[in-house]
Amino acid sequence: MEKERELNRKIVKLxxxxxxxxxxxxxxHERDxxxxxxxxRMRNEFHKMGMRRSVDAVILVHEHSxxxxxxxxVGQNFFKLPPVESLLQEKMK
Known part of the structure; x- marks a missing residue:
C-alpha cells in the first residue's frame, strides 16, 4: 500500500x-x-565487440494542452524512438 502511494506521488514534467x-x-541510407x-551484421559486431548497451529515449512534450x-x-514510412548510446560500456572497461 505504501509503495503504491509512493508511485502515485511521482510527477513527470512535460x-x-x-x-x-x-x-x-x-x-x-540503410546499411542493410x-x-x-x-x-x-549485428551478429558479427557482437562477436567482435561484445554486448552493445543502448537505450531508447522517450521524449514527452505538450502542445495545445x-x-x-x-x-x-526513418525512411518514408517508419518512425522510432531516438536511440541513446550508453557510456556504461566505456566505464566498465
Whole structure:
C-alpha cells in the first residue's frame, strides 16, 4: 500500500514543444538490404565487440494542452524512438 502511494506521488514534467528546436539532416541510407542482412551484421559486431548497451529515449512534450511523444522518422514510412548510446560500456572497461 505504501509503495503504491509512493508511485502515485511521482510527477513527470512535460515541457512545451516550443522549448525544442528541430532541424533536418541529410538522409542516412540503410546499411542493410534486408532484415536478414541486418541480423548478420549485428551478429558479427557482437562477436567482435561484445554486448552493445543502448537505450531508447522517450521524449514527452505538450502542445495545445495535449501530451505528445517525439519520434524520429526513418525512411518514408517508419518512425522510432531516438536511440541513446550508453557510456556504461566505456566505464566498465
Amino acid at each position: 515541457y512545451p514543444l516550443t522549448n525544442y528546436v528541430f532541424g533536418k539532416k541529410e538522409a542516412q 538490404l534486408s532484415v536478414h542482412d541486418r541480423f548478420d 495535449l501530451p505528445h511523444v517525439l519520434l524520429l522518422r
